[in-house]
Every structure is written in structure tokens, then in C-alpha cells.
Amino acid sequence: MNLQQLNKKINAYERLMRLDKPIGILLLLWPTLWALLIAGNGKPDWIIVLIFITGTVLMRSAGCVMNDLADHSFDGLVERTKHRPLITNEVSKKEAYWLAAGLCLAAFGLVCLMNRLTIYISFAALFFAATYPLTKRFLAIPQAYLGIAFGMGIPMAFAATTGNVPTVVWLLMAANIFWAIAYDTEYAMVDRDDDLKIGIMSSAITFGRFDVLAVMLCYAATLLLLVIAGQQLALGYGFYGGLGVAAVVAIYHYRLIKAREKSQCFKAFLHNNWFGFAVFVGLVAHYFTHYFM
Numbered sequence: 001m002n003l004q005q006l007n008k009k010i011n012a013y014e015r016l017m018r019l020d021k022p023i024g025i026l027l028l029l030w031p032t033l034w035a036l037l038i039a040g041n042g043k044p045d046w047i048i049v050l051i052f053i054t055g056t057v058l059m060r061s062a063g064c065v066m067n068d069l070a071d072h073s074f075d076g077l078v079e080r081t082k083h084r085p086l087i088t089n090e091v092s093k094k095e096a097y098w099l100a101a102g103l104c105l106a107a108f109g110l111v112c113l114m115n116r117l118t119i120y121i122s123f124a125a126l127f128f129a130a131t132y133p134l135t136k137r138f139l140a141i142p143q144a145y146l147g148i149a150f151g152m153g154i155p156m157a158f159a160a161t162t163g164n165v166p167t168v169v170w171l172l173m174a175a176n177i178f179w180a181i182a183y184d185t186e187y188a189m190v191d192r193d194d195d196l197k198i199g200i201m202s203s204a205i206t207f208g209r210f211d212v213l214a215v216m217l218c219y220a221a222t223l224l225l226l227v228i229a230g231q232q233l234a235l236g237y238g239f240y241g242g243l244g245v246a247a248v249v250a251i252y253h254y255r256l257i258k259a260r261e262k263s264q265c266f267k268a269f270l271h272n273n274w275f276g277f278a279v280f281v282g283l284v285a286h287y288f289t290h291y292f293m
Contacts, residue, residue: 012090013099016068017061023270025060027183030276031176032056032153034283038168038233039161042287048114048160055110056153062103063129063149065096070133078194117159125152140206143188147180148173168232175225182218182250183272185211186257189265212257219250219275226279235286242282249275 018024032052036044068075068086072093075081085091091099104126111122128149135142151173155165181203188195188204189211195202207214223243230239249271256268 008090012085016065016085016091016096016099017103018064019061023273024064025057026273027180027276028060028150028153029053029056030273030280031151031172031179032157033280035154035157035169035172036161037280037283037287038172039158042283042290044161048157051110051113052153052157052160055107058103058107058110059125059129062100062107063132065100065103066130067133069093069096069100071136074198074200077198078191080191080194111156114156114160115163117163117165118156121152121156121159121165125149125156128152136200136202138201140201141181141203142201143181143184143203144177146184147177150180151176168229171225171229171232175222175229178218178221178225179272179275182215182222182253183269183275185215185218186253186265186269186272189257189260190262190269212254212260215257216250216254219247219253223247223250235283236289238285238287238289239282241285242278242280245278245282246275249278 014020036049036052068084072086075084076087086093086096111119132145132149135145139145154172154176155169158165158169185203188202192204195205204211223246226243253268253271256264
């Protein structure tokens with residue numbers, strides 16, 4: 001293999017892992033960072049933070065590879081996915097299996113630096129990540145399952161930082177599930193016509209003409225659950241200011257998706273990075289005022 005072929009292969013691996021599209025990593029990372037901040041009472045262990053950021057990138061990449069393996073028979077029929085490396089034979093299925101295994105092993109190696117409870121939870125995280133692609137065959141709202149998979153960093157963050165999983169974790173998990181339904185329904189609205197043709201299930205199909213309403217109700221549920229979590233944690237005005245900004249972001253998404261134009265729905269999906277960021281900044285603002293003002 002010459003240098004040009006090697007570069008092409010590396011590029012194909014990067015696209016298979018979606019490293020060229022970091023939005024998935026960010027949507028997975030924000031809830032994890034929320035949890036690390038809260039569990040560390042605003043002063044998280046930076047070694048743990050670095051381990052979780054690296055693990056998030058590894059597991060998101062592994063999840064994308066596993067998703068493409070599971071959807072191999074469908075992706076060639078969908079306009080948005082027909083150029084993925086497994087479909088174009090830039091990467092073989094054997095290579096993809098080895099890549100997914102290597103990424104999972106690397107992530108597990110990082111988890112092994114944590115305590116026993118974190119290691120136990122990591123097995124559940126791997127299960128949800130590996131089985132999510134299959135849920136699109138039989139679950140009416142597979143996006144809810146995605147929310148669980150994308151939220152497993154929350155209990156792991158608390159376990160790694162405090163050695164236990166308090167009840168507020170489940171409020172944060174529920175908030176993340178509703179947020180995932182919101183943003184991934186926006187994503188599914190782009191693929192709805194193709195999904196109907198090939199028999200894939202999604203929240204956009206299940207919600208039908210009530211899809212926009214459902215998305216906005218999910219944003220509202222996310223914010224309400226975060227408010228309840230904030231009250232339980234005695235968080236201050238900085239946090240609620242962040243939630244206010246997140247609410248404005250959600251309203252902007254309504255303006256994008258209300259006409260159900262595909263490019264605008266996809267734009268709304270991508271813009272969810274700012275929703276997660278707003279909540280994060282709200283937490284930072286709370287802890288900053290708590291310690292320095």
C-alpha cells in the first residue's frame with residue numbers, strides 16, 4: 001500500500017467513525033460534562049474529565065461503526081447514507097468489525113482506570129450502544145433508546161467521581177432522553193421519506209403530523225426536568241440563566257423545523273450543540289458565583 005492509498009484508507013476510516021462530523025461527539029459529551037461538573041461540585045478531577053472526553057470520542061466512533069454494520073443492508077437505499085464507506089466498499093465489513101472492537105477495547109482500557117462501579121456501568125453502556133441500531137427495526141421511538149445510550153456517561157461520571165449513583169442522576173438521564181428525542185426527531189425528519197420506503201421506524205414517522213409539536217414538548221420536558229434537578233441540587237441563578245438561553249435555542253429550532261424543510265431540519269439538529277453548551281455554561285456560571293462571588 002503506497003502513501004496515497006494509505007491516506008485514502010485513513011480518510012475512509014475517519015468518515016466511518018464520523019470524525020469529520022463532530023456533532024455526534026458533542027451531543028454525547030455535553031450531558032457527560034454536566035454530570036462531571038455536578039458530581040465534582042464544580043471542581044471535577046481533571047484526570048477523570050480527560051478520561052471521559054477521550055472515552056466519549058472512542059465510544060461515539062465505535063457506535064458509528066456498529067451502526068453502519070447493522071444498517072449495511074439499508075444505507076445504500078437512503079440518499080443521505082448511500083456514500084458511506086461500507087456501502088462504497090472503501091472499508092470492508094471485516095475491517096469495520098476489527099475497528100469497532102479496537103475502539104471498544106481502547107475505551108474499556110480507560111474505564112479500567114476508574115473504580116469498580118464505573119466499570120460495571122460501562123458494560124451497560126456498551127450494551128445500549130451496540131443494540132441501539134437494532135431498535136430501528138421494532139421500536140416506535142428508537143430515539144428514546146438513543147437517549148439512554150447517549151446518557152450513560154451521566155451515571156458513569158457520578159460513579160467515577162463520588163463512588164455512587166444518586167437519585168438526581170435519573171432526573172438528568174430522563175432530561176437527556178427527552179432532549180435526544182427532540183434533536184434526533186429533527187434528524188429523522190430529514191430521512192422520513194426514505195425510512196418509510198425501506199421499513200425503518202423513527203419518531204418522525206410515529207409522531208406523523210404532530211412531529212413539530214412533539215419536538216417542542218420534548219424540549220419543554222428536558223428543561224422542566226433540568227429545573228427539577230436544579231432545585232434538588234440547590235443550584236443558583238446562573239444555572240437557570242443557562243436554561244433560559246437553552247429555551248431560546250429551542251424556540252429558534254421551532255422556527256427552523258415548522259415548515260419541515262429538510263435542510264432546515266438538519267440545521268436544527270446540528271444547532272443542538274448550542275442547547276447542550278448553554279446548559280453547561282449555566283452550570284459553570286453557578287459554580288463560579290458559588291466559589292468566587
